[in-house]
Amino acid sequence: KLGITMPITREVYAILFEDKPPATAIETLMARDLKFED
Numbered sequence: 604k605l606g607i608t609m610p611i612t613r614e615v616y617a618i619l620f621e622d623k624p625p626a627t628a629i630e631t632l633m634a635r636d637l638k639f640e641d
Contacts, residue, residue, distance in 0.1 A: 610635060 614632055617623035 610632055614623070614628035618625055618628050
């Protein structure tokens with residue numbers, strides 16, 4: 604809606620409600636490109 608990405612929140616949701624294995628969620632997060640944050 605606001606164009607804000609929330610990858611950690613998305614992965615926690617997937618673990619809790621979509622039966623995604625935690626190890627897979629961590630792999631998904633670690634594979635993301637690095638970005639500068641203000």
